Amino acid sequence: MEHLIRRVRADEWQQVKELRLAALQDPAAPIAFLETYEQALDRPDPFWQGRAEGAAAGDSIAQLIAEGPDGRWDGTVTVMVEPAGSGGAFADAAAVDQTHVVGVFVRPEARGTGLADALFTAAVEWSFELAEPRIQRVRLFVHERNARAEGLYRKVGFERTGHTVPMEGARSDENEIEMAVPRPAR
Template identity: 60%
Template sequence: MEHVVRTVRADEWPQVKELRLAALSDPVAAVAFLETYEQGVERSDAFWQERAFNASEAGSGEVRQFAAVAPDGRWEGSVTVLIERPDAELVFGEGVAVHQAHVVGVFVRPEARGAGLADELFRVAMDWAWSLAEPRIERVRLYVHEDNPRAAAFYRRIGFSPTGRTVPMPGDPSSREIEHAVEREETA
């Protein structure tokens, strides 16, 4: 693979913004993301600067965004990991009694799909989550819309399993988001 998958840097907010807007204009965005393209476009540069800073190594350590960068510098995909603590307020979904990582914002540009880029993004993101000493992550989870079978199949292929938990889709309580998770494997 020619792409480099790495943590975003705080000064890369224009790339963070451009890739997110590309994701929000994807045909499946309505079932993949909790915001619309119009909402993303309306956000200020200060918002994008803060978002990039928080997801970089310079941020709090509670969020990390990974980008797949092509040899020409174009960002082809991204995934973000949020650290969730049992006693903290959750951004989305139901809480659990363990420290966990929550994968969000998964996107690979259509022209880059099918070449293993999503697999590599997840490998790097999961390795980072499992490597944390504090908090020690016990599970990694994500939510997938019930009408997004392609994404659900990918997540199952890389080791995520439906947990049986579902939550209503914000703005459309008749639709459900299905939690998938991978539990930490204990090593001897």
């Protein structure tokens, strides 16, 4: 299956919404995402328009998608820049300039085809190609019980860092495990 891996465009907010809603219906969604299907469904169109617009341009966030020959979006990954000293997505102060991968999803029928590998390759390349800040590592967090996702992340080069954070709210007895890939030495 041939897919084009590319950045979303600002006018594609309806496709951004549709793919997010599909992701939130996946059986792994309760441990993979910090949002429920119902919460996302209730968001007004301007929210989705802003989300697509913000991820379409600039050097602070990028949403990458895998578009099939028929135009269907079969996967996505979002990358957010976390400059050194900033509060990251999990409220820790970034020690180095880094990016944070979130919103990883590949439709079930496209899994096992190499699509996730291609999305991660593009996300890591985007991160390390940024001129400013010069990214030192790409990180993500995975729920301690999400072995399928952790296996994928290991396959594409991420390793556990030893840092964990507790889940918020009702699942505070569960943890998210940080994984990262460092900038390659040159």
